[in-house]
Amino acid sequence: MQGVQKNITREQKRRQKLDVILRNAAKAFMEKGYYKTSLDDIAKMQNVTKPTLYYYIENKEDILVKCEEEACLRINGLLDSILSEHISGFDMLYSFVKGYIDIITDDIIRCHVRHRGQMEDESLRAQSIKNHKNIELKVRKIIQKGIGDNSIRNCNSMILAILLFDSLNGITSWYKSDGQINQVELTKEVLSLVSRGVKEV
Amino acid sequence: MQGVQKNITREQKRRQKLDVILRNAAKAFMEKGYYKTSLDDIAKMQNVTKPTLYYYIENKEDILVKCEEEACLRINGLLDSILSEHISGFDMLYSFVKGYIDIITDDIIRCHVRHRGQMEDESLRAQSIKNHKNIELKVRKIIQKGIGDNSIRNCNSMILAILLFDSLNGITSWYKSDGQINQVELTKEVLSLVSRGVKEV
């Protein structure tokens, strides 16, 4: 049994190192861009050499894939927990926007959002697009539920879902936690824009 | 005088060829991405060779710069014409959204939107960011005018302007003129989302 125990800690260590790699890579990709960040750059952040990375990842693109896996886990977790509640469609959408803004300050999520669907490998790209479509579909479901229970006005749920993601995902490319806009204020503005729009009534 | 005349047509021809290069490059950048598009690829689209491109552009990055110049001209043109009208702030914002959606189907504009602020050359990057800040500022001006004349509800004009651009610019990366969403429907949904939000009242 001792052998098994040791293997677990080893596996955990490995998992931890992979996570550090992903986190550093994601950060670099967001700051300098995917193509301007070399594997040597990423390796240096860990104080290892490039070939060492290949013990944890398959190739450069695999970093994007692994970031996506983690991001999808968290986003789907948020959506599923919201969908299981017994509240109106509007309240669900409200919760989602709030939770999503909270999530996308994480570098790995931001990296996913910015690079999804851009893999060079065709099957990976297809999978990535599928993953996002899946998420988008859940948001559409929320919107449709809202239209059904009269908490959201009648609209094209597909367009609304896409526009919503556009503006939320846009946040990832400019929001800095140390900037002049704080997260509470941001969330407040997004929520009131989404719910009431800009028009004075 | 004949010399001058001839020079003009030559200059025009040159200008035309440059425009074709920009248009093709912008299209390729949007489809395959900037780094996955080589200058050879772009040259081939014109049925010329790579060195010929260098007669019209300084280097690869210069394509982005030239696209940006043209895009800014058009966007600023739209904004300035709106700002000179005597209508409410809300109506201005409404006109802008409408006009902007109309504009961003053009490949050169889409290319600009997707690549602005991403030049490797520091001074070019700074200029690009400045250009966009300038545009964003005009939109903020419109919003503030709207708040002043009570046509737009009180909100953080900076956040609103950014969010608005995020969702509008997001459109550039998915909208296809031959897709399942037509432009009239799209514009309608965006306008009602911006003005009234999603909440049923």
Add this chain to the structure above:
DNA sequence: CTATGTTGTTACCGAAGAGTAACATACTTT
């Protein structure tokens, strides 16, 4: 203590692609 698997290194390969030099051709002006 020895065998095995894990984790890392150094040193290299090969491809891609931006940019250039030198040379060729065609148009314009005088």
Add this chain to the structure above:
DNA sequence: AAAGTATGTTACTCTTCGGTAACAACATAG
């Protein structure tokens, strides 16, 4: 027609970078 200028080509250089082979050190298991 000759001189000069605009426009293009072929063939090359130089660098960067993703990926790999071969080897080293070390922990763990038996």
